[in-house]
Amino acid sequence: MLSLLTLILLLPRFNAQTTDSAHALDALLQDYAYMAFAPPRTGIPYEGSVPSNLTGIKIAAMRLRSGSLRVRGVKMYKEFVIPKGVSVHPYVERVVLVYQNLGNWSQRYYPLPGYTYIAPVLGLLAYDASNLSATNLSELNISASGDPLNITFPDCSFSSRWVNCEVRAQGHFSIVVESLAPSPAPASPAPSPPNVGPRPSEGGKKKKISKEVWLSIGFVLGGLLLLVLLSFLILWAQKLKQRKKHPTDGEGCRGGGIPADDIGWGNESTSSNGDSDATDH
Numbered sequence: 001m002l003s004l005l006t007l008i009l010l011l012p013r014f015n016a017q018t019t020d021s022a023h024a025l026d027a028l029l030q031d032y033a034y035m036a037f038a039p040p041r042t043g044i045p046y047e048g049s050v051p052s053n054l055t056g057i058k059i060a061a062m063r064l065r066s067g068s069l070r071v072r073g074v075k076m077y078k079e080f081v082i083p084k085g086v087s088v089h090p091y092v093e094r095v096v097l098v099y100q101n102l103g104n105w106s107q108r109y110y111p112l113p114g115y116t117y118i119a120p121v122l123g124l125l126a127y128d129a130s131n132l133s134a135t136n137l138s139e140l141n142i143s144a145s146g147d148p149l150n151i152t153f154p155d156c157s158f159s160s161r162w163v164n165c166e167v168r169a170q171g172h173f174s175i176v177v178e179s180l181a182p183s184p185a186p187a188s189p190a191p192s193p194p195n196v197g198p199r200p201s202e203g204g205k206k207k208k209i210s211k212e213v214w215l216s217i218g219f220v221l222g223g224l225l226l227l228v229l230l231s232f233l234i235l236w237a238q239k240l241k242q243r244k245k246h247p248t249d250g251e252g253c254r255g256g257g258i259p260a261d262d263i264g265w266g267n268e269s270t271s272s273n274g275d276s277d278a279t280d281h
Contacts, residue, residue: 022109022172026100030127031135033061033098040132043068045077045099058101063129066095069142079153080124085146094129095140106174115176119153119163123172144168 029050036046040063048059062077066088074082078099088095100123102109110121126140148166151173156163167173 025109026123026125026139027136029057029059029100029123030098030125030137033059034096034132034134036061037063037132042094043074054105056103057105058099058103060099062097062099063132064095064097066092069095077124079122079151081150081152083144083147083149086142086144086149088126089141089143092128092130092140095142096127096129096132098125098127099123100125100172102172110172110174112176114179116179117174117176119156119175121172121174122151122153124149124170126170139170142170 029048032050033046033048036048036059038046040046042063042065045060045062048061050057050059060078062074064074069082070087071084073084073086074080074097077097078101080099100121102121102123104120106117106121126142127137128134128140148168151165151167153163153165153175156175163175165173165175
């Protein structure tokens with residue numbers, strides 16, 4: 001994530017932190033920029049060409065008199081506006097201002113850990129113009145004693161409008177934003193243990209065991225009592241069935257015997273009707 005509120009300008013002092021490869025690149029681009037003068041005219045910028053392995057880098061060169069630079073300045077040289085009052089150290093009669101636009105090579109030659117470029121690195125370096133065939137020239141220092149140099153960055157990735165910056169010396173410049181590292185994901189909370197309720201005490205365990213024992217005894221006794229009752233019912237039913245099949249003697253006499261009135265009275269009636277007479281008393 002980019003914080004657009006933090007803008008950092010690469011000031012000339014950043015050169016002290018650049019790598020050897022960046023210094024070697026400056027020397028190489030100076031050589032190719034000097035090749036663009038054919039023939040050289042003062043105050044006219046010349047577009048230069050870079051080797052094919054550095055495609056994306058743009059360079060230009062402009063030769064000026066040191067006195068003219070200090071008195072008149074340069075109204076517009078690419079993205080740079082050079083005001084009056086700029087002096088060259090050490091002093092030379094003529095100076096060449098080499099322009100650099102590193103484009104997509106900015107991060108390669110000027111790495112900034114923790115930051116992201118939102119504009120290409122622009123360079124403005126001064127060299128002695130007394131010999132345009134010279135190579136590996138030392139840089140000259142230019143400084144503004146009055147108004148600062150103005151740089152316009154038209155290709156900022158975070159804004160649709162150009163951005164102006166002010167500097168007071170030569171060097172490499174750009175705009176970067178701080179790259180905020182993504183915050184670590186919050187640690188997931190440890191899973192809560194299952195809700196098992198309060199742990200029963202030893203006394204509770206004993207009460208629970210006693211209750212289970214008594215319940216078991218009650219079920220056994222109830223089963224035995226039920227078995228005894230069923231046995232009595234079965235025996236009573238069997239006895240009742242046997243009495244129906246074999247009735248007692250008294251009951252048989254009452255049900256199918258000879259009437260008692262007919263015993264003895266029939267013989268007596270026969271005797272009264274026989275030949276013998278009844279005796280007198």
